[in-house]
Amino acid sequence: MKDSTGLRVAELVIGYESPLHEPFTFNVAPGDVLAVVGPSGCGKSTLLGTIAGLTPALGGSIEIGGRNITALPINERRVAMVFQEALLFPHLNVRDNVAYGPRRAGISREEARAEADRLLTWVDLEGYGDRSIEQLSGGQAQRVSLARALAAKPDALCLDEPFSALDAPLRARLAQDVLSVIARARIPAIHVTHDPLEAQTMTRGAGGGSILSM
Amino acid sequence: MHAPTWLRWAWVVPAAFLVAFLAIPLASLGRQVISPGTVGYLFDPLPWQVAGLASGQAIVSTLLALAIGLPMANVLTRYRFWGRRWALALATVPFVLPTVVVALAFRALLGGSLGSGFAIVVLAHAYLNLAVVVRIVGARWVTIDPRMDLTARSLGAGPWTAFRTVTWPALRPAIASAAAIVFVFSFTSLGVVLLIGDSSTRTLESLVLRQTSILLDFQGAAVSAAIQALVVGSVLVLAARQRAAQRGGSARPMRLIRPRGRSSLAVGVVATAAAVIVLAPVLALVWASLRSSSGWTLAWWSGLFGPNTIDAGSTRIGSPLSAMARSLTFAIATGAVAAVVGGLAAVSVLTGRIGRAFAIATALPLGISAATLGLGTLLAYGRPPLDLRATGLLVPIAHALIAVPLVVAVATPTLRATDPRLVTVAANLGARPTRAWWTGYGPALRTVMVAAGGLACAVSLGEFGAASFLARADGPTVPLVIARLLGRPGEASFGVAAALAVVLVIMTTTLVAAVDRGGRRR
Numbered sequence: 001m002k003d004s005t006g007l008r009v010a011e012l013v014i015g016y017e018s019p020l021h022e023p024f025t026f027n028v029a030p031g032d033v034l035a036v037v038g039p040s041g042c043g044k045s046t047l048l049g050t051i052a053g054l055t056p057a058l059g060g061s062i063e064i065g066g067r068n069i070t071a072l073p074i075n076e077r078r079v080a081m082v083f084q085e086a087l088l089f090p091h092l093n094v095r096d097n098v099a100y101g102p103r104r105a106g107i108s109r110e111e112a113r114a115e116a117d118r119l120l121t122w123v124d125l126e127g128y129g130d131r132s133i134e135q136l137s138g139g140q141a142q143r144v145s146l147a148r149a150l151a152a153k154p155d156a157l158c159l160d161e162p163f164s165a166l167d168a169p170l171r172a173r174l175a176q177d178v179l180s181v182i183a184r185a186r187i188p189a190i191h192v193t194h195d196p197l198e199a200q201t202m203t204r205g206a207g208g209g210s211i212l213s214m
Numbered sequence: 215m216h217a218p219t220w221l222r223w224a225w226v227v228p229a230a231f232l233v234a235f236l237a238i239p240l241a242s243l244g245r246q247v248i249s250p251g252t253v254g255y256l257f258d259p260l261p262w263q264v265a266g267l268a269s270g271q272a273i274v275s276t277l278l279a280l281a282i283g284l285p286m287a288n289v290l291t292r293y294r295f296w297g298r299r300w301a302l303a304l305a306t307v308p309f310v311l312p313t314v315v316v317a318l319a320f321r322a323l324l325g326g327s328l329g330s331g332f333a334i335v336v337l338a339h340a341y342l343n344l345a346v347v348v349r350i351v352g353a354r355w356v357t358i359d360p361r362m363d364l365t366a367r368s369l370g371a372g373p374w375t376a377f378r379t380v381t382w383p384a385l386r387p388a389i390a391s392a393a394a395i396v397f398v399f400s401f402t403s404l405g406v407v408l409l410i411g412d413s414s415t416r417t418l419e420s421l422v423l424r425q426t427s428i429l430l431d432f433q434g435a436a437v438s439a440a441i442q443a444l445v446v447g448s449v450l451v452l453a454a455r456q457r458a459a460q461r462g463g464s465a466r467p468m469r470l471i472r473p474r475g476r477s478s479l480a481v482g483v484v485a486t487a488a489a490v491i492v493l494a495p496v497l498a499l500v501w502a503s504l505r506s507s508s509g510w511t512l513a514w515w516s517g518l519f520g521p522n523t524i525d526a527g528s529t530r531i532g533s534p535l536s537a538m539a540r541s542l543t544f545a546i547a548t549g550a551v552a553a554v555v556g557g558l559a560a561v562s563v564l565t566g567r568i569g570r571a572f573a574i575a576t577a578l579p580l581g582i583s584a585a586t587l588g589l590g591t592l593l594a595y596g597r598p599p600l601d602l603r604a605t606g607l608l609v610p611i612a613h614a615l616i617a618v619p620l621v622v623a624v625a626t627p628t629l630r631a632t633d634p635r636l637v638t639v640a641a642n643l644g645a646r647p648t649r650a651w652w653t654g655y656g657p658a659l660r661t662v663m664v665a666a667g668g669l670a671c672a673v674s675l676g677e678f679g680a681a682s683f684l685a686r687a688d689g690p691t692v693p694l695v696i697a698r699l700l701g702r703p704g705e706a707s708f709g710v711a712a713a714l715a716v717v718l719v720i721m722t723t724t725l726v727a728a729v730d731r732g733g734r735r736r
Contacts, residue, residue, distance in 0.1 A: 016474065052364075052368055053367075053368070054364055056475070073367075073372075074364065074367040074368055075367045075368070075369075075370050075371055075372050075373075075376075077368075078370075079368060080368050080369060081364065081365060081368045083361055083365070085359070085361075087359060087361055087362050087365050089362065089366075089379075089380055089383070089384075090384065091383040091384065100366065100369055100371075100379070101369035101370055104366075104369060104370035104371045104375065105370055148369065149368075149369070152368075152369040152370055154368075
């Protein structure tokens with residue numbers, strides 16, 4: 001790991017009523033990817049959900065850039081999530097989906113839309129802003145979801161099996177794109193997958209990375 | 215599909231039924247509206263004033279139903295907790311209760327503190343329509359991925375902002391649709407406003423009844439009914455536009471959410487409140503049927519079933535026992551007619567374009583109020599030269615007209631879900647066309663007809679609006695007897711009405727529960 005300004009997890013206990021796993025301790029530097037790999041039901045998504053604030057931690061601490069976020073509500077953590085399904089907001093077009101985060105941060109509509117267009121270019125979807133989300137393919141929708149997550153200027157990115165609904169060639173291409181976007185955004189990322197090959201791909205990116213097996 | 219020839223003509227029976235008992239009555243009503251002197255009626259301020267009053271009352275009723283129904287829809291359809299299925303079934307109870315029963319129950323529960331008037335009427339309307347909100351909005355809410363809200367929150371939105379910017383837009387078409395239905399039911403309410411309302415809660419429906427039965431002003435009544443139809447039609451068109459705008463959501467319900475921490479407390483509070491809200495009026499009704507000013511009593515029940523029935527022999531009130539027998543007869547006749555007409559309409563959906571068009575047309579009575587339907591039928595068939603009122607046929611016919619859309623709605627999905635290749639297989643094995651068709655569709659059709667017929671019976675048992683126009687003065691149904699008893703002073707009238715209402719609740723809920731069980735077994 002490069003430095004301590006990224007994501008730092010110390011003695012983190014995850015679970016609902018009782019612990020699901022031994023406590024976790026790891027660091028992820030900005031631009032690096034930690035791939036969490038393991039079979040279904042082992043607690044990978046719960047780990048991700050605990051870091052993002054979906055599930056409260058049973059113990060330990062989570063810090064990002066030196067800020068302790070363990071007890072913060074989900075909307076104050078600045079940890080963006082990308083799920084297996086793109087989960088785009090159906091009443092908004094592509095641009096307004098991406099502009100959602102900046103708007104919540106109080107940025108004007110025009111500036112938020114300009115930022116959205118910039119991020120759509122990052123994910124190879126220049127000119128798609130006015131489209132309805134129903135006009136997107138599965139891969140395009142997942143790219144929009146990634147752009148939306150990055151537009152909120154998060155301090156960390158959590159990817160919960162984001163490629164598993166896609167076919168193999170698209171998965172490989174999107175994985176490369178995601179790695180380059182993470183390196184460019186210089187934020188730590190955690191990528192959950194049940195596929196060891198995908199875990200290896202994600203940790204060989206431009207930044208660097210490691211694999212956590214569960 | 216190897217369809218028998220007769221199936222292509224299945225639409226003829228429902229079509230003839232609709233023409234005879236919907237189109238002709240509406241035409242009779244239209245003739246009254248489009249006649250000299252109508253312009254004068256249109257400038258009469260009374261129907262417009264009543265329309266204004268009814269709109270205000272319906273808007274408040276709708277807002278109240280949404281305020282109570284939305285948290286119930288959220289908790290009962292999305293969260294996993296012990297007794298959820300029961301709570302959901304319980305939430306449907308108010309909708310299947312006859313309107314006069316609900317009016318009586320609210321008088322028993324809140325009459326002492328609220329008396330009659332606006333407050334108790336809007337509460338009763340909100341109660342009656344809770345199931346509309348829970349079912350329609352809940353069906354939509356359960357398809358919205360809860361992670362959508364979490365995604366919004368991970369992008370910086372607080373809980374309220376996430377709801378306002380993500381969940382609300384997704385729910386809005388369903389809420390608009392439910393609100394439109396609640397508005398229409400409250401705007402066209404009759405039983406509730408007659409029994410627990412005052413001059414501030416008049417509806418065009420009650421005005422039409424007054425103009426028809428007391429003032430004998432048929433042209434004025436027709437104009438009032440036309441104004442009401444205009445308002446109802448406009449609201450339903452607006453709601454249909456909103457529904458068309460519905461986007462996103464999964465085709466299947468999401469997994470139920472297991473509440474944790476503070477949310478489990480909120481779920482517990484809402485579920486308990488829902489049970490109390492639904493049960494309180496029903497329990498108040500049972501209480502009222504067993505209490506007199508001197509304490510506990512069974513006098514009202516013995517008055518109901520004993521040999522010396524209250525007002526036995528009176529033509530104004532009628533005996534409760536004979537009203538029960540009459541209501542049951544009407545209900546059985548309604549069930550039979552609605553099952554045959556609705557069943558054939560549902561079968562027509564499987565055939566050609568004409569069949570489908572007529573099946574859709576059977577939904578028309580849903581958008582027409584009981585007063586409009588009752589008045590139209592009265593104008594067409596209740597006066598010389600053709601007076602069918604004396605035959606006692608008009609009430610079950612009007613009830614069947616109201617029930618047919620429900621039968622079609624219940625039967626069509628089941629028939630559509632049946633694999634048409636079963637008919638081909640039967641034909642390949644040597645069955646003649648009718649036998650092959652029956653082998654494929656018969657079992658589903660038989661089950662669904664019994665269930666739908668039962669539902670039609672339940673509708674007929676509690677129906678008040680059309681019966682108030684069409685039943686003979688000496689042949690009232692149970693809801694009419696309840697209304698007449700409540701119109702008389704004295705605790706005996708109220709007690710017997712409460713006992714009669716309890717009987718009606720038992721009959722209606724038993725029928726609906728049996729239909730529901732039959733449906734689930736299918």
